[in-house]
Amino acid sequence: MKKAIIQERSSCAGTARPPVGVEVSGLSKNFGTQRVLKDISLTVKPGEIFTIMGPSGSGKSVLLRQIAGLDQPTKGTARINGLDPADPDTRDRFAIALVFQAGALFNSISVYDNLALYLLEHRLCPKKEMRDRVMRALKILSLENAVKKFPSELSGGMKKRVAIARALVMEPQLLLYDEPTSELDPVMSATITEIIATLKTEFNVTSIVVSHDRDLALTISDRVALLMKGELRALCSPAELRKVEDPAVKDFLNPTIDLKKPRYQQLESS
Numbered sequence: 616m617k618k619a620i621i622q623e624r625s626s627c628a629g630t631a632r633p634p635v636g637v638e639v640s641g642l643s644k645n646f647g648t649q650r651v652l653k654d655i656s657l658t659v660k661p662g663e664i665f666t667i668m669g670p671s672g673s674g675k676s677v678l679l680r681q682i683a684g685l686d687q688p689t690k691g692t693a694r695i696n697g698l699d700p701a702d703p704d705t706r707d708r709f710a711i712a713l714v715f716q717a718g719a720l721f722n723s724i725s726v727y728d729n730l731a732l733y734l735l736e737h738r739l740c741p742k743k744e745m746r747d748r749v750m751r752a753l754k755i756l757s758l759e760n761a762v763k764k765f766p767s768e769l770s771g772g773m774k775k776r777v778a779i780a781r782a783l784v785m786e787p788q789l790l791l792y793d794e795p796t797s798e799l800d801p802v803m804s805a806t807i808t809e810i811i812a813t814l815k816t817e818f819n820v821t822s823i824v825v826s827h828d829r830d831l832a833l834t835i836s837d838r839v840a841l842l843m844k845g846e847l848r849a850l851c852s853p854a855e856l857r858k859v860e861d862p863a864v865k866d867f868l869n870p871t872i873d874l875k876k877p878r879y880q881q882l883e884s885s
């Protein structure tokens with residue numbers, strides 16, 4: 616796959632736009648009386664792979680939605696190169712692509728049309744260039760044979776790859792992934808992890824990945840933010856995270872199974 620990516624990149628040399636940086640400052644988010652994010656501040660540098668980890672319900676997806684501009688914080692700000700991601704001008708200015716947890720593909724149209732839709736809707740390029748961009752993205756993800764298929768005919772791993780290919784068609788400067796390896800077997804998870812890392816190095820894109828996949832977070836990330844109950848519990852490199860002494864962090868990274876003190880009896884009802 617790597618060879619294909621290098622070849623394709625040289626064919627569109629000169630069109631790549633620089634990766635963007637993200638700054639989250641004093642951000643809190645409430646839903647009614649529930650405080651889901653509490654005073655989060657972090658910076659994602661251009662070109663980084665930045666993984667947001669944490670237990671279920673810790674607020675990872677909500678934080679990603681604030682960064683994507685899909686939702687507004689209760690307090691504080693998220694900024695992309697200093698601009699508000701919810702502002703349509705910011706979206707026009709920077710190519711920001713989201714890879715959703717469930718793929719969010721349209722089931723009634725083919726893989727090709729799923730990829731072409733964004734370019735068609737935004738009238739971004741002539742038909743020939745559109746076809747080239749779609750086919751280039753499919754080739755990068757080794758999906759050329761799936762071009763005429765419908766999403767219902769694809770495996771979970773293929774759907775994730777189609778979702779990434781669709782994001783690539785935008786030639787993104789910022790790629791936001793929500794649980795890209797969820798519901799995949801370990802080998803397919805490793806494949807998607809490799810794809811994310813390869814896209815970073817070959818396309819110089821900024822990647823923010825929401826995941827509780829420990830292998831993904833600790834192998835390919837430049838830095839990891841660990842959220843717990845809406846608070847930033849750690850923000851460091853994978854190597855530093857492995858050395859954190861905080862018992863809650865250690866337990867999250869290496870949970871033990873103790874049938875004498877089962878965790879399900881300690882769950883909080885919410």
Ligand SMILES: Nc1ncnc2c1ncn2[C@@H]1O[C@H](COP(=O)(O)OP(=O)(O)OP(=O)(O)O)[C@@H](O)[C@H]1O
Nearest residue numbers: 646649651669670671672673674675676677678827
């Ligand atoms: N639109 C919403 N309205 C009300 N509550 C919400 C909304 N979106 C999220 N929440 C709540 O915010 C909390 C955090 O949700 P979030 O989806 O960010 O968790 P997560 O860390 O991504 O979890 P998981 O790993 O299970 O996907 C949850 O308690 C959830 O129910």
